[in-house]
Amino acid sequence: MEIQKSNIDPGMDEPSKLAAQHQLSDDALLFEELKETLLHEDREALRELQNILNQPEKLSQKMSPVLEKRLEDFKEAFPNDYRAILEKIISEKLANSKEELLEAIYPIMGKLIKKYIALQFDLLRERMAMRNQNSIWYKTKTRIRAFFTGTKESDIILTDLMDVEIKNVFVIQKNSGLLIAAAINDAELHTDLVAGMMTAIKSFAEDAFDRKGAELEVITYDNYQLLLENYYSYYFVVALTGTISSHQDALIHEKMNNFAARHLNRKKVKDGQFSEAISKKLKDYFIDNPKV
Amino acid sequence: MISKKVILTGSFGVGKTSLFxxxxxxxxSQKYLTTIxxxxxxxxxxxxxKELSLIIWDIAGEVKQDKVPNSYFLGTSAIIYVFDVTRKSTYEELDQDITHLKKMLPNGITAIVGxxxxxxxxxxxxxxxxxxxVPWDILTSAKTGENVEELFLNIGSQLLNQNT
Known part of the structure; x- marks a missing residue:
């Protein structure tokens, strides 16, 4: 453009100007022809490339083999190139979720073990019941109890057969003894204190006898029993009346495991703060259906 | 409401239960009843x-703190270590006791009370x-009530600050 401008002098007369302009268009045409000659091959290649880019089918035809090759290479190289990174990510994830995993596994493990034990107890109980049905020992024992207590024999037999009834249930944070949830029959009961004292007694018993990994599972007084089920970061206490059979014991533990699996997760119990929502569920699940 | 476990510990007869x-x-009460x-x-x-529920554990006195069952310290947010200003035997090994307690509760609050x-x-x-x-944090009298409320309120305030 600079060349074109320099060819037309502003001081020229009109015919000279026209001649110059004519000369200019001739030059431009020649220049264009020269460009076409020199750049022909490049322009063809560019057009072809644009053509491919604008048509997905053609693009796909060209790219697919390349991508497939890359994918194959990636598949082959993946175990070697990324194993270390993946292992690091997985082990970090597992380490961070250790507590959550344990929290989830505990009730399931407990359920399986308890189910097996319950089944074994059922079989044992059936055998015992058959043996005791006409046992002289049971009849004699009942007569002696009736004689010394002044109670009718029939009443003693009835008491022996009396249903077990769940009175109070607590979910307590294991270490701190802070109450997470409670469902109680007795409104006068100081639930926080029960939770604290239960934890203190439990800690004392477990420390005093130094049984590695062993945990307190039952406290009995009079016809009252406290059944404990231990989980990773919390534990359950079910207070009940009546004489509990091994089968009923297994059933209550199963009930605790079911509740734990359904309603208690790490997020809910980690802070150790009291939850009205869990307490309501405890009441529905245990207290409103107290018979075992 | 936030709940926090607080432990009262120290040698026997220093007035832990009286503070409690x-x-x-x-x-x-002038009567001395040892805590079991x-x-x-x-x-x-x-x-x-802000309301805060303090669950206070009054632990039986031990001459040395490493005799207190470790499980009592689990899940604790604050430890109040009490000594008797009139009995040298209750504070002469204060440094060792405090070192032990800080080991038990590295991120918790420890208050030394005379x-x-x-x-x-x-x-x-x-x-x-x-x-x-080791310097004390606060001096109290369980008998007159001097600084008792302040002690627990101060602990409560630190616990709430920790929580935010």
Whole structure:
């Protein structure tokens, strides 16, 4: 453009100007022809490339083999190139979720073990019941109890057969003894204190006898029993009346495991703060259906 | 409401239970009843408009803190270590006891409390200040109630700050 401008002098007369302009268009045409000659091959290649880019089918035809090759290479190289990174990510994830995993596994493990034990107890109980049905020992024992207590024999037999009834249930944070949830029959009961004292007694018993990994599972007084089920970061206490059979014991533990699996997760119990929502569920699940 | 576990510990006869009873029920008894095992109670305090439930564990006195069952310290947010300002044997190994407690509760609050100040005068306390292995945080009298409320409110305030 600079060349074109320099060819037309502003001081020229009109015919000279026209001649110059004519000369200019001739030059431009020649220049264009020269460009076409020199750049022909490049322009063809560019057009072809644009053509491919604008048509997905053609693009796909060209790219697919390349991508497939890359994918194959990636598949082959993946175990070697990324194993270390993946292992690091997985082990970090597992380490961070250790507590959550344990929290989830505990009730399931407990359920399986308890189910097996319950089944074994059922079989044992059936055998015992058959043996005791006409046992002289049971009849004699009942007569002696009736004689010394002044109670009718029939009443003693009835008491022996009396249903077990769940009175109070607590979910307590294991270490701190802070109450997470409670469902109680007795409104006068100081639930926080029960939770604290239960934890203190439990800690004392477990420390005093130094049984590695062993945990307190039952406290009995009079016809009252406290059944404990231990989980990773919390534990359950079910207070009940009546004489509990091994089968009923297994059933209550199963009930605790079911509740734990359904309603208690790490997020809910980690802070150790009291939850009205869990307490309501405890009441529905245990207290409103107290018979075992 | 936020709940926090607080432990009262120290040698026997330093007035842990008296501090506990003074704070919880505003009462003091001259009778000495040794604590067996542990006693747990609860008090809701109000710190700057926020309610906090303190679950206080009054632990049986031990001459050395490493004799206290470790499980008692689990899940604890604060430890109140009490010594008797009139009995040297209750504070002469204070540094070792505090080191042990800080090991048990590395991120928790530890308060050192000198109790029974109603039995001594100011000059005695000045002298004690120079002889004690670790400085105390607060001096109290479970008998008169002096600084008892302040002690627990201060702990409560620190616990709430920790929580935010």
């Amino acid at each position: 009873e003074q704070f919880l029920y505003s009462k003091f 095992g542990v006693k747990v109670d609860k008090k809701v305090i109000n710190v700057n408009g 109790n029974k100040i109603d039995l001594v005068d100011e000059s005695f306390l000045q002298e004690l200040k120079g002889n004690i292995p």
